[in-house]
Ligand SMILES: [Zn+2]
């Protein structure tokens with residue numbers, strides 16, 4: 280991770296602030312994930328394959344064990360990181376972390392709505408908190424991620440996610456951060472913004488509306504660099520960024536950093552009237 284941050288910032292010094300924030304968030308997540316007990320896979324072997332075939336999530340919302348006390352700790356630490364690295368105190372952060380967080384029912388309601396991807400319910404519950412909804416959503420997202428890491432480790436070791444024609448993560452149901460082309464075989468791989476799982480996705484298909492009409496799918500790139508592309512879908516007017524890893528080893532390709540480093544492509548797509556279909560690692 281540190282080497283990758285250095286590489287990106289070396290090429291574009293303006294990325295320093297945002298990359299350092301990501302690094303700090305990530306190292307805090309890693310450190311605090313040690314407080315989360317290891318989880319044995321709740322399903323195995325044939326059940327895993329069955330769920331993938333049936334388009335069922337490998338970790339359903341009620342299958343993720345979230346210890347509220349540990350989550351509080353993570354929310355507090357990450358809340359502090361955001362404040363420290365950001366532009367100073369965030370409105371409502373102190374009240375949220377010191378008071379509202381202590382309310383079991385309130386916290387549980389937020390997590391459930393978040394994990395269920397029930398956007399309406401979540402918006403309503405976030406509205407009742409003093410922290411702004413955008414920051415709160417980001418804070419929940421980065422704080423729940425380590426719980427998934429603990430669960431996915433053993434689960435994914437023997438799972439083949441090589442061909443999953445779904446634009447949402449087959450493990451947790453969240454949106455990808457972006458994708459890349461695997462160097463050995465050209466497979467298009469998407470990475471989940473929440474649990475970090477990677478899955479192979481058809482090259483000629485829109486992840487957001489499953490459109491497969493070649494006439495309605497195209498890509499653009501900037502600065503003559505076609506190793507970083509934006510795939511546009513005319514059917515749903517959304518786009519996804521797909522990059523080629525810089526080296527041979529795609530395991531070392533840190534997609535959230537690549538996402539931050541290709542913000543100019545988001546801007547270009549936005550100016551053309553397309554909407555980002557992916558989340559960022561921070562939202
Ligand atoms: Zn996921």
Ligand SMILES: [Zn+2]
Pocket residue numbers: 485486487488489490512513514515516517
């Ligand atoms: Zn589409």
